[in-house]
Amino acid sequence: MPEHQITEEEVRERVRALLKEAHPDKTDQFTFRGKQFDHGLAWVHFPKGYGGLGISPGMQTIVADELHRNAKTTYDDMAINPIGIGMGAPTVLTHGTEWMKTNLLRRIFTGEDIWCQLFSEPGAGSDVAGLATRAVREGDYWKVNGQKVWTTLAHVSRWGMLLARTNPDAPKHSGMSYFLLDMKSPGVDVRPLYQITGEAEFNEIFLTDVQVPADRIMGKEGEGWKVAITTLMNERTAIGGATARRGGGAIGVLVDLWKSRAPAMYSAAHETVMRDRITRLYIESELLRMTNLRARAARKAGNPGPEGSVAKLAQAELNKRIWECAMDVIGGESLVYEPGFARRRPAANDHPSRLLQAKYQFLRSRANSIEGGTSEVMRNILGERVLGLPGEPRGDKDIPWKNIPRSA
Amino acid sequence: MEFSFTAEQEELRKTVRRFLDNESTEQTVRKLMETPSGYDPRVWQRMASELSLVGLAIPEQYGGAGLSAVETGLAMEEMGRALFCGPYLSTAVLASGALLRCASEAAKKRFLPEIASGKTIATLAVAEQPGHLDIAALKTSAKRDGSSYKIDGIKNFVLDGASAGVIFVAAREGGALSLFACDANASGLGREPLPTLDLTRKLGRISFSGASAEKISSADISAPLADTIALATAILAAEQAGGAARCLDMATEYAKTRLQFGRAIGSFQAIKHKCADMLVEVEFARSAAYNAAFAAADSSRDDLAAAADIAKSYCSEAFFHCAAENIQIHGGMGFTWEHPAHLYFKRARASSVIFGDPIEHRDKLAASLGI
Numbered sequence A: 001m002p003e004h005q006i007t008e009e010e011v012r013e014r015v016r017a018l019l020k021e022a023h024p025d026k027t028d029q030f031t032f033r034g035k036q037f038d039h040g041l042a043w044v045h046f047p048k049g050y051g052g053l054g055i056s057p058g059m060q061t062i063v064a065d066e067l068h069r070n071a072k073t074t075y076d077d078m079a080i081n082p083i084g085i086g087m088g089a090p091t092v093l094t095h096g097t098e099w100m101k102t103n104l105l106r107r108i109f110t111g112e113d114i115w116c117q118l119f120s121e122p123g124a125g126s127d128v129a130g131l132a133t134r135a136v137r138e139g140d141y142w143k144v145n146g147q148k149v150w151t152t153l154a155h156v157s158r159w160g161m162l163l164a165r166t167n168p169d170a171p172k173h174s175g176m177s178y179f180l181l182d183m184k185s186p187g188v189d190v191r192p193l194y195q196i197t198g199e200a201e202f203n204e205i206f207l208t209d210v211q212v213p214a215d216r217i218m219g220k221e222g223e224g225w226k227v228a229i230t231t232l233m234n235e236r237t238a239i240g241g242a243t244a245r246r247g248g249g250a251i252g253v254l255v256d257l258w259k260s261r262a263p264a265m266y267s268a269a270h271e272t273v274m275r276d277r278i279t280r281l282y283i284e285s286e287l288l289r290m291t292n293l294r295a296r297a298a299r300k301a302g303n304p305g306p307e308g309s310v311a312k313l314a315q316a317e318l319n320k321r322i323w324e325c326a327m328d329v330i331g332g333e334s335l336v337y338e339p340g341f342a343r344r345r346p347a348a349n350d351h352p353s354r355l356l357q358a359k360y361q362f363l364r365s366r367a368n369s370i371e372g373g374t375s376e377v378m379r380n381i382l383g384e385r386v387l388g389l390p391g392e393p394r395g396d397k398d399i400p401w402k403n404i405p406r407s408a
Numbered sequence B: 001m002e003f004s005f006t007a008e009q010e011e012l013r014k015t016v017r018r019f020l021d022n023e024s025t026e027q028t029v030r031k032l033m034e035t036p037s038g039y040d041p042r043v044w045q046r047m048a049s050e051l052s053l054v055g056l057a058i059p060e061q062y063g064g065a066g067l068s069a070v071e072t073g074l075a076m077e078e079m080g081r082a083l084f085c086g087p088y089l090s091t092a093v094l095a096s097g098a099l100l101r102c103a104s105e106a107a108k109k110r111f112l113p114e115i116a117s118g119k120t121i122a123t124l125a126v127a128e129q130p131g132h133l134d135i136a137a138l139k140t141s142a143k144r145d146g147s148s149y150k151i152d153g154i155k156n157f158v159l160d161g162a163s164a165g166v167i168f169v170a171a172r173e174g175g176a177l178s179l180f181a182c183d184a185n186a187s188g189l190g191r192e193p194l195p196t197l198d199l200t201r202k203l204g205r206i207s208f209s210g211a212s213a214e215k216i217s218s219a220d221i222s223a224p225l226a227d228t229i230a231l232a233t234a235i236l237a238a239e240q241a242g243g244a245a246r247c248l249d250m251a252t253e254y255a256k257t258r259l260q261f262g263r264a265i266g267s268f269q270a271i272k273h274k275c276a277d278m279l280v281e282v283e284f285a286r287s288a289a290y291n292a293a294f295a296a297a298d299s300s301r302d303d304l305a306a307a308a309d310i311a312k313s314y315c316s317e318a319f320f321h322c323a324a325e326n327i328q329i330h331g332g333m334g335f336t337w338e339h340p341a342h343l344y345f346k347r348a349r350a351s352s353v354i355f356g357d358p359i360e361h362r363d364k365l366a367a368s369l370g371i
Helices: A008-021 A029-038 A057-070 A082-095 A098-110 A224-240 A249-259 A268-299 A307-335 A354-369 A375-386 B007-023 B026-033 B041-049 B069-082 B088-102 B105-116 B222-257 B269-297 B304-335 B341-353 B358-369
Strands: A115-118 A134-138 A141-149 A159-165 A176-182 A188-193 A202-213 B122-125 B141-145 B148-159 B166-173 B176-183 B189-193 B203-215
Touching: A008 A029, A008 A057, A029 A098, A082 A098, A082 A115, A082 A159, A082 A224, A134 A159, A141 A159, A141 A176, A159 A224, A176 A202, A176 A224, A249 A268, A249 A307, A249 A354, A268 A307, A268 B269, A268 B304, A268 B358, A307 A354, A307 A375, A307 B269, A375 B269, B007 B041, B007 B069, B026 B341, B069 B088, B069 B222, B069 B269, B088 B105, B088 B122, B088 B148, B088 B166, B088 B222, B122 B148, B141 B203, B148 B166, B148 B176, B166 B203, B176 B222, B222 B269, B222 B304, B222 B341, B269 B304, B304 B341, B304 B358
Parallel strands: A115 A159, B122 B166, B141 B166
Antiparallel strands: A134 A141, A141 A202, A159 A176, A188 A202, B141 B148, B148 B203, B166 B176, B176 B203, B189 B203
């Protein structure tokens, strides 16, 4: 806890002190961000010694602003280590061992250690708590066998957040444990998973007799679900919570495409319909942005709550409609899908033309309402946690996990 | 841009809600909607003198509370929730807004204190035809007649047009559009209450046949009048957001307690997901309405027209959809006259047309964005 409330000006002073010691324009990413961490300016709401100052998370925007004013080189957390910074760090802080906090947080922030999340399985998507990957205790180790899927960045990751079943006789939520998996362990097989765009953004992971040291457990044995909730809440915030500038992001591309259409490409009636449709999407994009600003203002003091779920649902559904509309704007051009997407690993920002972006995003956005919680699951969360409606009758409560019917 | 309210603003919201919990019950709404004037003068007087709600956005020098559109919007959001019946939009928003933006200092000094104190019910008469409001095409004319003016023309869909004590009317003197004050008892003034779909908001048709009036503006009012209507549009959107939120509350409450097939109907995803979608709409509607009210209150912003277009387009559809889903979720009960669902449904339908429907607002917004 801070001895006194740190003011905005004091935060700015601390940033300037950091810049005197290490400047992003003059040194490399790992060095600079390491120093930023040491100064408590990585995540200001984290405790001192763990990259923070123990102050309100709202002050992080002051850090970003001051860095932006004084340096040309700025780093985007979500580009450097999205899973590690967005989900790994808060999970380690809340549930990790002292060793983990001391040895992992700094390297997450610098980007030296990329992280991935090993929750979903072919048989456990929305119902991730039904997962079947088994961890069996053998002396000082857990032996892990199973398959994980939709794992972003696994092919470059140093650490994985692994959720596995340690007690199949317990009801499903109480029979899981949360492990920190060294992705370089023998028996970890990472394979690219080719998706609807032709690319492999994700991986599937085969775990065969992988040994995880017993002290790499996060939280207690059998309480993995509680730890996973921390990770998942942060995932939803990370996905829905982005705030673009006015008219920016996807809607900006759509409006640009519309404005740059060829003259007389469409009939007057066609144009009238499209114009109303695009304007409607513009309005909803603006309102999503504003709702995110409202949620951020409301969240300033505490942790992300279910209000992040409104943004996630709205964003996913809106994004799909924007790119569907973009394909309508480009018309016949949408029949042509440029080569280059197929069977490869995508890099950031490698769809430079708006035309290409529209075609790519039209396909990619289908996942928006599936990844990080399907829109159907999000509606359940809104209905039950925010509005207080009762849950569905369930076929998996209070019975041993091994007796629950599962897909083959 | 910050989306947060001050402690005073939150307190105002609570005060208004408490007041309306007592003074705008469903029973009261049903009683008032059957009366010609549609409001209770005693309640109006309390709103003006005890709560200073009527003169909320009127500067203190004219007897008001000297606050802004942000506070007016908060109050209207609460009125929308409670389906408040009274001449707030006409008197406190439109008429006082037009006076502040279009009228001479003398007229402000004369009318605004009377409005703020609750003594005068006033309205603004602009629209003449159904269809989109084109200020440049207004035909009502004014001719000088000694020291006053004679007005000729017909104004339609005038809010509280049959009950207001003074009517501010936009009329053309030659080419220029001016604002005139016309007493309700002026000779040559015909007022016809319209039988409204939404019984909770009264409309009138006013015919001016050489009606005697006083000119209260100097320069052409086309631009400040458009600004007044943008302000009223923003405030009406706040009322719609409040109405939508109330529909969601009613639907959710019912879904928790109504049992069919041995379970609360809210446990069925078909119902739960409707409620979740309504929640998204309610939150978006609030964002839209707050943004428009902030735009109206902040003189450094120049996007009131666009913010009002966004708000009215979205809030109209959100309110209507929430009101319609509320009926659906209530099933047969929601279709009865006894249940209040239809009152919100009708308010939603009617308010979506006032100051222009969603398509009109999107058309204007698209033009301003070059879409």
